[in-house]
């Protein structure tokens with residue numbers, strides 16, 4: 158199964174993707190995670206991406222498409238994948254169409270998580286993630302058991318540098334201007350399903366399951 162998970166930053170894409178991965182035994186391919194890993198390792202790609210990411214702007218399409226094309230060659234993606242945070246622009250969607258065509262593959266679903274802006278700002282500024290396993294917490298409605306450390310492995314929790322209020326506002330604008338219009342790219346193929354991303358994680362996942370099963 159090959160799925161795109163679209164939605165604004167803070168909509169819960171990462172959280173829902175991890176649950177889908179577990180149940181459907183497919184891989185999560187998050188361009189944001191790949192970029193952050195490149196930054197941690199200090200690669201040229203990571204250094205180039207940094208200035209865009211810190212301002213909440215999109216990394217250039219050519220960089221993203223090159224990175225994704227490399228990932229698509231990996232055998233572990235054969236059983237299927239969920240694309241989290243990609244594509245984010247029309248040229249990226251066109252590039253993805255071409256990559257799929259080259260492999261004689263097609264998408265099965267495009268899920269769009271919808272959440273109002275005010276809720277997104279509240280979620281993002283209170284978001285923390287484990288520096289080791291990536292588990293996501295929220296200080297308001299899903300705090301860790303002990304302050305500042307991950308429940309699962311005891312590693313320190315970090316606040317992403319692009320989750321400040323100023324950057325979040327820009328990221329939401331970028332989503333509206335460049336990413337949400339992708340619904341029109343996929344609608345003619347009958348793949349798009351809008352999912353209400355408010356409420357608790359489990360209820361949202363149940364809505365997703367109804368679409369996938």
Ligand code: AMP
Nearest residue numbers: 188189209210214215216221242243245
């Ligand atoms: P995310 O973790 O998906 O919220 O991504 C964090 C940041 O990485 C974004 O604000 C962008 O700067 C960059 N990024 C991630 N995925 C993409 C993409 N598909 N296209 C361009 N920039 C991206």
